Amino acid sequence: MSSEIVVVPHTHWDREWYEPFQRFRLRLVALLDEVLDRMEREPDYHFTLDGQLACVDDYLEVRPEHRARIEALVAEGRLAIGPWQILLDEFLCSGETIVRNLELGLDRADKLGGAMMVGYLPDMFGHAAQMPQILRRAGLEHACVYRGVPAAVTTSAFAWVAPDGTEIRTQYLPEGGYGNGAHLFEEPSRLAERAAEFTERMGRWGPGPFLAMYGADHSAPVAGLPAMVRELGARMDTLDGFISGTTEGLPRVEGELRSHARANILPGVISVRAHVKQAMSRAERMVERYAEPLAALWGAEWPGRFLDMAWWRLVDASGHDSVTGCGVDETAQQVAARIAEAEHLGQAVRDLVTAKLAATVPAGGVLVLNPTPAPRRSVAFFEVGGYDGLGVPAQTLEYAPTLLFDEEIDPAVALSFIHGTELYGRHVTGWEVEDGVLTFTVARESAVPFNRADLDGSLDGVTRVRILAEPRRTVAALVEVPALGHRALAPGGAPAGDFVPVVASGQALDNGLLRVEVAEDGTLTLVAPGVRIEGAGRIVDGGDVGDTYNHAPPAHDLLVERPESVEVEPVWSGPVVAALDVRRTYRWPAHGGHRTGEPDPRAWADAPPEDGPRAVEETVVTTRVELRAGEPFVRLAVEFDNRSTDHRVRLHVPLPAPATGSLAEGQFAVVERGLSAEGGCGETPLPTFPASGWVAAGGAAVLLEHVTEYEVTGGELALTLLRSVGYLSRNRNGLRPEPAGPQLPTPAAQSRGVRRVTLALMPYGPAVPEAAEHFRHDLLAVPGAGPADLPLPDEATGLEVRGAVMTSLRRRDDWLELRAVAHEAGTVRVEGAFTEARRADLRGRPGERIPVAGGTAELPAGAWEIVTVQLR
Numbered sequence: 069m070s071s072e073i074v075v076v077p078h079t080h081w082d083r084e085w086y087e088p089f090q091r092f093r094l095r096l097v098a099l100l101d102e103v104l105d106r107m108e109r110e111p112d113y114h115f116t117l118d119g120q121l122a123c124v125d126d127y128l129e130v131r132p133e134h135r136a137r138i139e140a141l142v143a144e145g146r147l148a149i150g151p152w153q154i155l156l157d158e159f160l161c162s163g164e165t166i167v168r169n170l171e172l173g174l175d176r177a178d179k180l181g182g183a184m185m186v187g188y189l190p191d192m193f194g195h196a197a198q199m200p201q202i203l204r205r206a207g208l209e210h211a212c213v214y215r216g217v218p219a220a221v222t223t224s225a226f227a228w229v230a231p232d233g234t235e236i237r238t239q240y241l242p243e244g245g246y247g248n249g250a251h252l253f254e255e256p257s258r259l260a261e262r263a264a265e266f267t268e269r270m271g272r273w274g275p276g277p278f279l280a281m282y283g284a285d286h287s288a289p290v291a292g293l294p295a296m297v298r299e300l301g302a303r304m305d306t307l308d309g310f311i312s313g314t315t316e317g318l319p320r321v322e323g324e325l326r327s328h329a330r331a332n333i334l335p336g337v338i339s340v341r342a343h344v345k346q347a348m349s350r351a352e353r354m355v356e357r358y359a360e361p362l363a364a365l366w367g368a369e370w371p372g373r374f375l376d377m378a379w380w381r382l383v384d385a386s387g388h389d390s391v392t393g394c395g396v397d398e399t400a401q402q403v404a405a406r407i408a409e410a411e412h413l414g415q416a417v418r419d420l421v422t423a424k425l426a427a428t429v430p431a432g433g434v435l436v437l438n439p440t441p442a443p444r445r446s447v448a449f450f451e452v453g454g455y456d457g458l459g460v461p462a463q464t465l466e467y468a469p470t471l472l473f474d475e476e477i478d479p480a481v482a483l484s485f486i487h488g489t490e491l492y493g494r495h496v497t498g499w500e501v502e503d504g505v506l507t508f509t510v511a512r513e514s515a516v517p518f519n520r521a522d523l524d525g526s527l528d529g530v531t532r533v534r535i536l537a538e539p540r541r542t543v544a545a546l547v548e549v550p551a552l553g554h555r556a557l558a559p560g561g562a563p564a565g566d567f568v569p570v571v572a573s574g575q576a577l578d579n580g581l582l583r584v585e586v587a588e589d590g591t592l593t594l595v596a597p598g599v600r601i602e603g604a605g606r607i608v609d610g611g612d613v614g615d616t617y618n619h620a621p622p623a624h625d626l627l628v629e630r631p632e633s634v635e636v637e638p639v640w641s642g643p644v645v646a647a648l649d650v651r652r653t654y655r656w657p658a659h660g661g662h663r664t665g666e667p668d669p670r671a672w673a674d675a676p677p678e679d680g681p682r683a684v685e686e687t688v689v690t691t692r693v694e695l696r697a698g699e700p701f702v703r704l705a706v707e708f709d710n711r712s713t714d715h716r717v718r719l720h721v722p723l724p725a726p727a728t729g730s731l732a733e734g735q736f737a738v739v740e741r742g743l744s745a746e747g748g749c750g751e752t753p754l755p756t757f758p759a760s761g762w763v764a765a766g767g768a769a770v771l772l773e774h775v776t777e778y779e780v781t782g783g784e785l786a787l788t789l790l791r792s793v794g795y796l797s798r799n800r801n802g803l804r805p806e807p808a809g810p811q812l813p814t815p816a817a818q819s820r821g822v823r824r825v826t827l828a829l830m831p832y833g834p835a836v837p838e839a840a841e842h843f844r845h846d847l848l849a850v851p852g853a854g855p856a857d858l859p860l861p862d863e864a865t866g867l868e869v870r871g872a873v874m875t876s877l878r879r880r881d882d883w884l885e886l887r888a889v890a891h892e893a894g895t896v897r898v899e900g901a902f903t904e905a906r907r908a909d910l911r912g913r914p915g916e917r918i919p920v921a922g923g924t925a926e927l928p929a930g931a932w933e934i935v936t937v938q939l940r
Contacts (some may be wrong), residue, residue: 069143071267071276071278071782072250072264072276072277072278072302073263073267073276073277073278073280073301073302073303074277074278074279074280074302074303074305074309074823075249075252075279075280075293075297075300075302075303075304075305076114076116076117076249076279076281076282076283076304076305076306076307076310077113077114077115077282077283077289077293077304077680078116078117078118078246078281078282078283078307079099079103079117079118079284079285079286079287079288080098080118080191080246080247080284080285080286080741080761081096081117081118081120081121081123081139081285081286082286082387082388082389082617083122083126083384083387083390083823084122084387084390084395084399084403085389085394085395085396085809086163086396086401086796086810086812087396087399088395088396088398088399088401088402089402090288090653090659091128093126093603094125095286096212096838097122097130097131097204098127098307099287099288100127100131101131101202101537102124102288103115103288103878104137104138104141104242105718106133106289106291107141107147107438108137109142109251110292110294110295111361112144112292112297112298112303112304113146113293113304113534114147114148114305114306114651115141115146115147115289115306115310116184116283116306116307117147117148117149117477117794118155118188119146119150119155119184119186119188119189119190119307120150120152120153120154120155120173121149121150121152121153121154121172121173121176121177122153122154122384122387122550123465123690124138124149124151124176124180126178127277129304129880130860131208132267133325133838134509137374138580139179139180139181142181142182143181144181145306145309146186146385147306148174148175148304148306148307148309149177149180149183149184149307150176150184150843151170151173151174151177151183151184151185151186151187151206151690152169152173152188152230153172153173153176153383153860154169154173154383154384154386154387155172155188155189155190155191155192155387155388156169156192156383156387156388157192157193157337157386157387157390157391157392158189158192158194158196158199158572158735158818158879159194159196159292159338159387159392159758159775160193160194160337160338160345160633160732160758160762160775161201161264161348161352161382161391161733161735162349162352162356162388162735162760162767162875163734163736163889163934164352164356164875164877164887165197165382165383165386166196166199166202166386166877166882167202167206167876167887167910168207168382168383169383169386169912170202170203170578170910171206171704171910171912172306172380172383174206174207175911176922182673183212184307184308184313184376185208185209185212185308186206186208186210186212186307186308187203187208187210187212187236188211188212188241188307188612189211189212189213189214190212190213190214190241190246191214191215191246191388192213192215192216192246192247192339192431193214193215193216193334193335193387193388193392193617194215194324194325194326194335195213195216195325195326195506196218196324196734197230197232197323197324197734197737197738197739198231198735198736198737198932198934199211199230199286199778200203200228200229200234200235200236200238201227201230201231201736201933201934202232202910203231203233203236204230204234204236204935205234205680205909205910205934205936206237206865206907206909206910206911207911208332208593209236209237209467210236210237210239210308210311210312211228211237211238211239211537212238212239212241212307212311212833213228213238213239213240213241213324213325214240214245214246214330214904215330215331215332215333215818216324216325216326216327216330216331216333217240217327217330217331218321218325218327218329218330219319219329219330219748220319220321220745221239221240221319221321221330221747222273222319222862223274223318223319224239224240224241224242224270224273224274224278224279225237225239225274225313225318225491226238226318226320226321227315227318227319227320227321227365227701228238228321228325228687229320229321229322229323230323230355230674230737230932231322231323231413231568231737231932232799232930232931232932232933232934233930233932234874235315235320235720236685237311237314237315237318237322238278239311240273241279241281241329242273242340243269243270243273243409243457244281245281246281246283247280247281247283247284248270248279248280248281248283249266249279249280249281249283250282250283250284252266252280252282252300253293253296253884254283256296259296259299259300260300261645262327262858263300263301263302263312263439266278266280266864267679270506272601273405274777275465277303277310279310280302285712286484287621289678290327292842293868297904301372301533301636309850312742314550314707319902320495320695321371323739324359324734324739325754325873326745326757327745327746327748328436328605328745328746328747328748328749328751328752328753329746329747329748329749329771330748330749331749332617332751332804333751333810334394334617334747334751334804334808335613335615335618335619335754335756335757335777336615336616336617336619336756336791337392337394337616337723337757337777338620338757338775338777339619339716339776339777339788339789339790339791340392340393340758340791340817341393341395341400341616341817342615342774342788342789342790342791342792342814342819342823342825343404343773343818343819343823344391344393344400344403344404344407345391345774345776346773346774346775347392347404347408347824348382348385348386348391348407348775349773349774350762350773350774351378351382351407351411351414352382353381353410353844353845354411354414354418354575355378355382355410355413355414355686356409356876357845358414358418358757358848359375359414359415359417359418359421360375360417360438360876360877360878361552361866361877361878362417362421362422362437362439363375363417363420363421363878363879364878364879364884364931365552365866365867365877365884366424366425366554366866367417367420367424368420368424368902370422370879371417372401372879374413374416374417375413375414375417375878377409377413378409378410378413378414378417380641381407381410381413381452382407382410383410384406385403385406385407385410387644388804389401389414389752390403391407392616392735393616393817394616394796394797394809395616395796396796396812396814397438397814397815397817400814400816400817400818400885403929404665407752407909410747410765411764413475414600415464422437422688422848422850423850423853424473424561425554425850426558426850426851426852426853427800427853427854428854428858428861429437429556429558429851429852429853429854429858429860429861430558430852430854430855430856430857430858430860431513431555431849431852431853431854431855431856431857432453432558433450433556433558433559433850433851433852433858433860434448434450434458434556434557434558434707434849434850434852435555435556435557435774435849435850435851435852436448436450436454436547436555436556436557436847436848436849437549437553437848437849437850438550438551438552438553438554438845438847438913439552439846439847439848439867439879440552440841440842440874441551441552441867441868441869441888442551442868442869442870443549443551443872444548444549444847445546445547445548445549445698446546446547446696446698446842446846446847447544447545447546447547447644447645447696447697447698447700447847448544448545448547448846448848448849449465449542449543449544449545449846449849450543450545450846450849451468451512451540451541451542451543451851452540452541452559453511453512453538453539453540453542453912454848455777455781456505456685457459457559457560458543458545458557458559459557459559459560459642460545460546460548460557460565461545461546461565461567461569461643461697462543462544462545462546462644463543463544463545463640463642463643463644463645464541464542464543465541465542465543465640465645466541466542466825467539467540467541468537468539468540468541468542468776469537469539470536470537470539471535471536471682472492472510472532472535472536472537473492473534473535474532474533474534474535475532475533476531476532476750477532477533479506479527479530479533480527480531480931482506482509482838486518486520488518489518491510491535492510492535492537492584493510493750494510494511494512494517494537495510495511495512495513495518496508496509496510497509497510497511497518497538499523500768501526501530501843501892503768504529504531504532505530505531505532505533505534506523506527506529506532506533506534507533507534507535507536508529508533508535508538509537510535510536510538511537512538512851513851513853515934518524527605530881535604536617541609541867544640544645544696545644545746546565546567546644546697546698546753546777546898547847548565549847549863550863550864550865550866550868550871551865551868551899552656552865552866552867552868552877553863553864553865553866554863554864555621555863556852556861556862556863557858559835563643563848567697567698568580568581568697568698569642569643569644569697569706570639570642570643570645570646570695570696570697571643571646572638572640572642572646572647572648575648575805576635577646577647577648577693579646579694579695579696579697579698579699580908581596581698581700582594582596582695582700582701582702582830583596584593584693584695584702585593586648586650587603588634589606589630589631589634589652590605590631590634590636590650590651590691591604591605591606592605592693592702592829593601593605594702594829594830594831595698596628596831599724599767600883601721601722601723601724601767601768601775601829601831602722603720603722604721604768604829605691605704605706605718605719605720605721605829605925606629606718606719606720607629607631607652607654607717607718607719607789608627608628608629608717608718608719608720608786609627609629609656609657609705609712609715609716609717609720610625610626610628610660610716611625611626611657611660611714611715611716612660612714612715612716612791613660613714613798614793614798614801614802614803615793615795615796615797615798615801615808616793616795616796616797616814616817617797617801617804617808617809618751618752618801618803618804618808619716619754619756619791619803620798620801620802620804620822621648622660623802623834626656626657628654628656630687631652631653631654631689632653632655632686633653634650634651634652634653634655635650635651636649636651637649637700638650638745639692639694640694642694643697644692644697645695645696645697646695647692647693648692648693649690649691649692649693649695649697649886649902650688650690650691650692650693650930651689651691652688652689652690652691652851653686653687653689654683654685654686654687654688654689654861655686655687656685656687656712656715657681657682657683657684657685657712657715658682658685658711658712658713659683659713659714659791660710660712660713660714660715661835671712672711673745675798685711685712686712687708687709687710687712688708688709689706689707689708690707691705691706691707692704692707698840699839700830700831700835700839701771701828701829701839701843702828702829702830702831703826703828703843704826704827704828704829705790705825705826706719706824706825706827707824707825708821708822708823708859709821709822709823710790710792710819710820710821710822710823711820712792713792713794713818714792714793714794714818715790715792716788716790716792717788717789717790717791717792718786718787718788718789719736719787719789719827720785720786720787721768721770721786721826721829722768722783722784722785722787723765723766723767723780723783723784723785724766724767724768724831725767726766726783727743727766727780727783727785728742729741729742729743729765729780730743730757730763730764730765730778730780730785731763731764731832732757732759732760732762732763732764732778733760733761733762733763733837733840734756734759734760735760735831736875736889736932736934737889737890737932738837738891741755741757743755743757746827750805750806751802751803751804751805752805753886754779754780754803755779755780755781756777756778756788757777757778757779758775758776758778759772759775759776759778760772760774760775760839761840761841761844761933762788762837762839762840763776763778763785764832765780765832766783766785767779767831767832768829768830768831768832769787769829769830769831769832769836769839770827770829771827771830771836771839771840771843771844772787772829772840773825773826773830773843773844774846776788776827785940787824787827787937789825790819790823791819792815792817792818792819792820793814793816793818794813794815794817795811795814795818796810796811796812796813796814797808797809797810797811797812797813798811799811812818812882813857813906828843837873837891841873853919863899866900867884867886867898867899867939868897868898868899868900869886869888869896869897869898870897870898871890871894871895871896871897871929872889872890872896872901872929873888873889873890873891874886874887874888874936875887875888875889880912880938883938883939883940884902884937884938884939884940885912885936885937886937886938886939887936887937888896888934888935888937889931889932889933889935889936890929890930890931890932890933890935892931893931894928895926895927895928895929895931895932896926896927896928896929896930896935896937897924897925897926898924898925898926898939899923899924900923900939902923902925902939902940903939903940904917904920904921904939905917905918905919905920905922905925905937905939906937906938907927907935907936907938908916908936908937908938909936909938910934910936912936912938914938918937925937927938
């Protein structure tokens, strides 16, 4: 056995955490100034810069004159940078965000001399199942991990296997993680003794050489380190200089790494600051599934810079101390702003393309676009003016008011209301004066220029002003739209095509595929062929005296699950959409535990210290229960005003059959999990897990709009709607033996205010992935903006994909680049207006040519293979 120690000096840099980004950056600049100076003075010095280019970019924005110094050290092989743009949380972003993160990091590193070709994942709170395939398809042959490794791993390296069978050699960081060598050089007089202790410890994990990660959070190694390394009889290198070899003979670990056996994985980050997770998922969908595909297929000039800016913000937000919400409130605010900007950029690109298409549709018509790569018949919502049928099944949901203003007023004051052509949020389309009344007519779109000068000489005697809007109504229409294509509708004509209407009767909704009944307690009964689910949608509130990292129930928890009163109000009665509002009033404790001084995290007395009655907040939870024609699921929108603190709110779905585990859609995969979690390190292994698009257990499925924490417990599926806490980390957390960070107050993590969550329920079956695709990606409808006499354009197909689920479609140079994941082995079939096709890797580098015949390309794919195809 070789006893050689290989010392890898490094820093672990949290870009933002218990301080906001710019305050951390000030310290980063000072640290890297010191590292560069030291490396240039001591030519044996090596340094691994945490596997993320964000450190370099953040430094060079302040010190652009030092770029050449970094390039020189990278070229010498002494400074290791990349491959990530940022060290992400793998479960709180989409698979596509993971790919773009790696793509950005590798490209940026190449411009500085080349990336460290190790998938360095030192501090993530567990690892996604498909990470080995992602790394391998980007050209990386090694990974390096710390948290989440199961107890079965007893060696310092293992073969990590993705669901498609891809395996990658993975370096495990036992005995202290990325700081396992941090104390080697603290006492120079004891170097030999410390080296012997280190070798003995690491020898339990296999033969040498032994990796000593010499570094810690936000710190630079000491001066004179190369001399001490030589005295130790060790070697200094970068991480990729140490890692080598293949997976041959190594133990195999399959799928995701979410074990608590070796280290804390801090699962409570999935549910804290849920509004940030909601915003992240919404922004990702806007960029991935609306802006990029629409611009790629139907846009003019490719808006690459706008999309790049959106992706930079999404990737920045995906940091493992960012989207997780486990930082101070200032950090969470900055992350939320970043995510909002990404969504705004996506919306701007989307609107740019739809405006171009809307100009081909006559005013009064509607253009409906399909964001999914298969033909689809779904409900679209939009406003119309004059209405005498659209040629499709439709239903009026509400009428907009036509009289917007009618008062005695000085007309000069009324004219000041007009900005250009805008008046009361609409555009002036005409005016008239009669019997002392000035009447403006306004519409959503401006038809003719409005000139105030035309009113001169017409205002004498005017004492009253009226503003009349064109008649408008909100319509739900059942529309059939081609794959990734669009279809125009215009008023006129009887509905075409048969459909089974939705019927609302009393407190029940039925669309022929699913019947939903509201019980006296406000819960739902779902009835489908061969399946009955009773009591769905039960709301349970309980205490949470944990922190942003870990849920911790009080020692004497009070669960509130029975409402004080229930009201049901009809909203829409069909035939395209039917809905009911269910209002349940609860008395939730105002506080989930004592908040004075240093609280005992497991103590919740029956009364506060004053021995008076516990304060309560009367909270109304309104659930809109919506059923649409043709959908095998019922949509729920749950809303309440959170005025309580230190608590957790969950929605429960009883399972129609016993569950032995769960299925959850995540990053390019559907993961099967058991009913428990593996423990061992001290952190209580709660079996709460993340799900991105959907989760299923015991015959019931829940479709999700954003990454959501769930647990299978007591024959039910429990989904966390809100987790409200007041500390970044508690020094005393009943379910975690040591702090996860500093004990700092995070009052905004109590998430006071209105919380609104949308999800859908259905029986589990093969239709669930398609249903989740439709639930998360509504049809997009925009009003026609062309001349009224313009002929209606023909419907158009964009691209159709069969045999795989699309995750991305964009332009890369003069090619369309499609990415999809095959859920089972078979053939992926792509149809569209293209004559060339080729495979590509996750960096866009071209591979083998694919035969094309009649605008169709077919390629074999294994189960859970991530397929990237370029078309033109």
